[in-house]
Amino acid sequence: MGVSGCGKSTVAARAAAALGWSFAEGDDAHPPVNVAAMRSGRALTDDDRWPWLNDLAAWIAGHDAAGRSSVLACSALRRPYRDVLRSGGGRVLFVHLDGPPEVIRSRLAERRGHFMPASLLASQLAALEPLAPDENGLALDLRDPPGALLERLLAHVSDQA
Secondary structure (H helix, E strand, C coil), rough: CCCCCCCCHHHHHHHHHCCCCEEEHHHHHHHHHHHHHHHHHHHCCCCHHHHHHHHHHHHHHHHHCCCCCEEEECCCCHHHHHHHHHHHHHHHCEEEEECCCHHHHHHHHHHCCCCCCCHHHHHHHHCCCCCCCCCCCEECCCCCCCHHHHHHHHHHHHHHH
């Protein structure tokens, strides 16, 4: 989880490959109207997000019902969004890739081909609610290299097994 440009897709895909689990990119599940809104520079509202989050929770539930673990790259910026994702079943671990806005802004400036413009970073940072102590989660510093982030994530998953 984390704002756009934090590295969640990269780390999540590597974690899924290392663990042999299914992987989904939450951005790919956005309906076209959401993508168009973000592409035009309009931040999504909660009403825009609920159907998308419910679809992602259903994906989690499907894997859980089949006895399969999965990895999802998703912003999950607010506690209520994470509550929806948790409703999908099983034990959900959130890994928050967090770091200085200027580092994220720099990454977004260099990124090409993504619908999320750097101009929406401020709205995402304003919406971001860090993990609460009662949430099953791990916060990692996005400034660390992806390999180091993956090592910490895999160690945490191993400790929880």
